[in-house]
Amino acid sequence: EAQVTQNPRYLITVTGKKLTVTCSQNMNHEYMSWYRQDPGLGLRQIYYSMNVEVTDKGDVPEGYKVSRKEKRNFPLILESPSPNQTSLYFCASSLQGRPSDTQYFGPGTRLTVL
Amino acid sequence: SQQGEEDPQALSIQEGENATMNCSYKTSINNLQWYRQNSGRGLVHLILIRSNEREKHSGRLRVTLDTSKKSSSLLITASRAADTASYFCATDAGYAGNMLTFGGGTRLMVKP
Secondary structure, three states, rough: OOOOOEEOOOOEEOOOOEEEEEEOOOOOOOOOEEEEEOOEEEEEEEEEEEEEEEEEEEEOOOEEEEEOOOOOOOOEOOOOOOOHHHHEEEEEEEOOOOOOOOOOOOOOEEEEEE | OOOOOEEOOOEEEEEEOOOOEEEEOOOOOOEEEEEOOOOOEEEEEEEEOOOOOEEEEEOEEEEEOOOOOOEEEEEOOOOOHHEEEEEEEEEEOOOOOOEEEOOOOEEOOOOO
């Protein structure tokens, strides 16, 4: 089944404790992206990647890191999480990152930083 | 920054009625997409309309685009309880990469 998977689905952590949220897609998509969703703010893009070893900042990259060593994986790293990073995070992928491409979303990771 | 703004923020209707949601955006676009999100889950693509199209249909969905007014509408006909979800419009920035900017969404509740 074609899908985007994220792990973990739920995470509660404390301020400053490094964490990684994994994202994997099995559709051989070139483009992958991370969003955060907050009430009243919609989805905001954190980082995106057009292909392996190519990553760029989205609208809200501060406090986040990403890497794209393999085509299928695009982990999101929070080196020193803070409470304002409490949010619902979504990974997405699309075929080539063209504006007309459909984006496929993962199920989401709900992160709470205490 | 939010490019698309949905209106209304919340909509409650009875099963069988039509639901109309609107999206306004600020800058020129190449495409506009509509996505659906069931509570707490990932978004699912519904339909894409290009800037040179005025109307598009997919099943019970009808999308219109008015580039002169920088607005789009999503109509769901003969709504069902299973249509209860949040609906988002997403616009592209005109270039690949920073692909889509999402609005805040319309929360639709369809009462059986």
